[in-house]
Amino acid sequence: MKRSKIVLILLCFLILFSGTASAKQLTVKKVTNTDIKTGDSVNITLEFENPFNKSIPIKIQDNNILGNNGLEIQCYEYTLPNNPHTGVSYDFPIQAYSAGEFTLDPATVTYTNPETGTEESVTSGPVRVSIKQGGTTGQQQGITRIYNCGGVSMQSTSISSSSSTSISISSGSQQAGQQAGQNNNQQPANSPENIQQSAQDMQNIKQEMERQKQEQQKMENELKERIENNSDFQKLNEELQKQGYAPADREVKPESNDTGNFNYQYKKGEESANISGRMNAGNMENITKQSTEDIKKLEQYIESNETFMKMNKTLSDKGYNLTGKNIDLKTNISSFEYSYGDKQGKNASITGNVTDTGEIKDISLKEPQAPFPYWILAALLMPLLGIYLYSKFRNNAKPVEPVKEIIYIDPKKNALLMLEKAVEMFNNGMQREAYLEASHAVRSYFKGTSGINELTSDEIITGIRGSKDEGYVRDARECFMLCDLVKFAKYEPNAEDFNRVIEYARRIIV
Known part of the structure; x- marks a missing residue:
C-alpha cells in the first residue's frame, strides 16, 4: 500500500512537470520527392502538426532555390484546418536544372498561439536535395517570387543570363480599392501597345544598368588612385616589395570616389601577403599589412611558450585534437586563438596575445563545464513515464492520415x-x-x-x-x-x- 502511494505521487509529479515544462506548439517539417534527375520536377510539401484542435491562421516564409530555378515565398497567408496532421504543397514544381548537391532553406511559420495569445514562430529544418545527371538538361525557369499577405498579391519571375543581366517579369494586385475609376480606358495586357511599351521599358532598364556600371567603374578608378597615392599605403607597399613580394591582385569596393574598402594581394613563391583597410572621405583608416611569413613567425613564438605547451598537453591528454588556428595580426601586439575538439563533440580553446618580439600575454585555457547528469533523472523517470503513456494511449484510435491542402497558382x-x-x-x-x-x-x-x-x-x-x-x-x-x-x-x-x-x-x- 505504501509503495502504491509513492508511485501515485511520482506520477502526479511527472504529469505536473510535463504539463508545465512543455507548452503546446505548432510544428512544421519540409519534405521533397526523392531520386531526382536533371529535367525532373522537385515538389515541396510542408507537413504541419496542429495540437490545438482548432483552425490556425499562419504566415509562411519559404525560400527554395535550386541553382538558377526556384520558388521564393516572401509571405503567404493561410489557415491551417482543424486537423492534427496537414500537408501543404506548392502547386509550382521546380525544374531540376543542373546536377549537384543543394540545400533548401528552413521554412518559417508565424502564428498566434491560441492558448497564450502571443505571436510565435516555428521553423522547419533545412533539406538536402541531391540531383543526379539525367538524360536531359533541365529548363531555366528563373526564380518566382510570391507575396500574398495583408490584401496584397504579387508574383514575379526573374532570370539571369550568362552575361549576368537580370530580367524580371512581374504581375500583381492590391485589394485596397485605389484602382477605382482607372479601368475605363485600360488596354488589354497583351495588346500591341502594351507589348511595345514593355519592350521600351526593358531597353530603358538596360541603358540605366550600363550607365550605372560606367559610373561604378569611374568611382572605383578614382578611389584606387587615391589609395595608391596615400603615403601610408606607399610605405607598406614599399616594405613588401623590399621583402621580395610582387603585386598579384587587388579588390577595391567603392562607396564613393573617396570612400570604400580595399585589399591588395601580393605573392612571393608559396608565400602570400596583403595590405587591407578602409579610406573614408580621403583619409586612410585601419590600414594593415599581413603576410604568411609574419603569421608563421608568431606561431613559432606561441607554440614554443612554456605555458602554452603545458596547456596544449593538458588538452591532448584529455583526448582533444587541434582543429584550427586564428591569429589576428595587428601592429605591435596580436591576439590568437587555438581551437580544439574531441570525439564527443566538446570544444576547448587556448587564447592570448603575442607581441612582435615574442612575448606572450594574457594566455588562458577554456574548457567546457561538466554537464549536469540529467541521465540519472531520466533513468528514474523513464519507467514511470512508460506506465503513464501506456495507460493513456493504449485505447487510442489509429493516427489520422495527413490532409493535404494545395496552394493554387x-x-x-x-x-x-x-x-x-x-x-x-x-x-x-x-x-x-x-x-x-x-x-x-x-x-x-x-x-x-x-x-x-x-x-x-x-x-x-x-x-x-x-x-x-x-x-x-x-x-x-x-x-x-x-x-x-x-x-x-x-x-x-x-x-x-x-x-x-x-x-x-x-x-x-x-
Missing part, C-alpha cells in the same frame, strides 16, 4: 509570365531556349486547366480535338510544330517564326 497567369520570359530570352540571344520556354508555357497551361501532363505534341492535339474548335486546334498544332523545329540542328531560329509562336501561344492561353 493561376495556370493562365503563370503561362503568360512564362511567355514574357521566353520573349526576353529570345531578345537576349537565348533563341533556342526561348522556343522551348514558349512550348513549356503552353504545356503548363494545358496541365493546369485540362490535366494533360507529360504527353507528346501529337497526343496533346488528339486530347483537345474533341473539346475545342478547329481554329483552336490549328493554333495549337502550328505552335507545337514551330517549337519542335529547334530540335533539329539545321533549323536556324528567326524572329518571324518566333513571333508566330508567341501569337499562337497567346491565342491558346487567352
Whole structure:
C-alpha cells in the first residue's frame, strides 16, 4: 500500500512537470520527392502538426532555390484546418536544372498561439536535395517570387543570363480599392501597345544598368588612385616589395570616389601577403599589412611558450585534437586563438596575445563545464513515464492520415509570365531556349486547366480535338510544330517564326 502511494505521487509529479515544462506548439517539417534527375520536377510539401484542435491562421516564409530555378515565398497567408496532421504543397514544381548537391532553406511559420495569445514562430529544418545527371538538361525557369499577405498579391519571375543581366517579369494586385475609376480606358495586357511599351521599358532598364556600371567603374578608378597615392599605403607597399613580394591582385569596393574598402594581394613563391583597410572621405583608416611569413613567425613564438605547451598537453591528454588556428595580426601586439575538439563533440580553446618580439600575454585555457547528469533523472523517470503513456494511449484510435491542402497558382497567369520570359530570352540571344520556354508555357497551361501532363505534341492535339474548335486546334498544332523545329540542328531560329509562336501561344492561353 505504501509503495502504491509513492508511485501515485511520482506520477502526479511527472504529469505536473510535463504539463508545465512543455507548452503546446505548432510544428512544421519540409519534405521533397526523392531520386531526382536533371529535367525532373522537385515538389515541396510542408507537413504541419496542429495540437490545438482548432483552425490556425499562419504566415509562411519559404525560400527554395535550386541553382538558377526556384520558388521564393516572401509571405503567404493561410489557415491551417482543424486537423492534427496537414500537408501543404506548392502547386509550382521546380525544374531540376543542373546536377549537384543543394540545400533548401528552413521554412518559417508565424502564428498566434491560441492558448497564450502571443505571436510565435516555428521553423522547419533545412533539406538536402541531391540531383543526379539525367538524360536531359533541365529548363531555366528563373526564380518566382510570391507575396500574398495583408490584401496584397504579387508574383514575379526573374532570370539571369550568362552575361549576368537580370530580367524580371512581374504581375500583381492590391485589394485596397485605389484602382477605382482607372479601368475605363485600360488596354488589354497583351495588346500591341502594351507589348511595345514593355519592350521600351526593358531597353530603358538596360541603358540605366550600363550607365550605372560606367559610373561604378569611374568611382572605383578614382578611389584606387587615391589609395595608391596615400603615403601610408606607399610605405607598406614599399616594405613588401623590399621583402621580395610582387603585386598579384587587388579588390577595391567603392562607396564613393573617396570612400570604400580595399585589399591588395601580393605573392612571393608559396608565400602570400596583403595590405587591407578602409579610406573614408580621403583619409586612410585601419590600414594593415599581413603576410604568411609574419603569421608563421608568431606561431613559432606561441607554440614554443612554456605555458602554452603545458596547456596544449593538458588538452591532448584529455583526448582533444587541434582543429584550427586564428591569429589576428595587428601592429605591435596580436591576439590568437587555438581551437580544439574531441570525439564527443566538446570544444576547448587556448587564447592570448603575442607581441612582435615574442612575448606572450594574457594566455588562458577554456574548457567546457561538466554537464549536469540529467541521465540519472531520466533513468528514474523513464519507467514511470512508460506506465503513464501506456495507460493513456493504449485505447487510442489509429493516427489520422495527413490532409493535404494545395496552394493554387493561376495556370493562365503563370503561362503568360512564362511567355514574357521566353520573349526576353529570345531578345537576349537565348533563341533556342526561348522556343522551348514558349512550348513549356503552353504545356503548363494545358496541365493546369485540362490535366494533360507529360504527353507528346501529337497526343496533346488528339486530347483537345474533341473539346475545342478547329481554329483552336490549328493554333495549337502550328505552335507545337514551330517549337519542335529547334530540335533539329539545321533549323536556324528567326524572329518571324518566333513571333508566330508567341501569337499562337497567346491565342491558346487567352
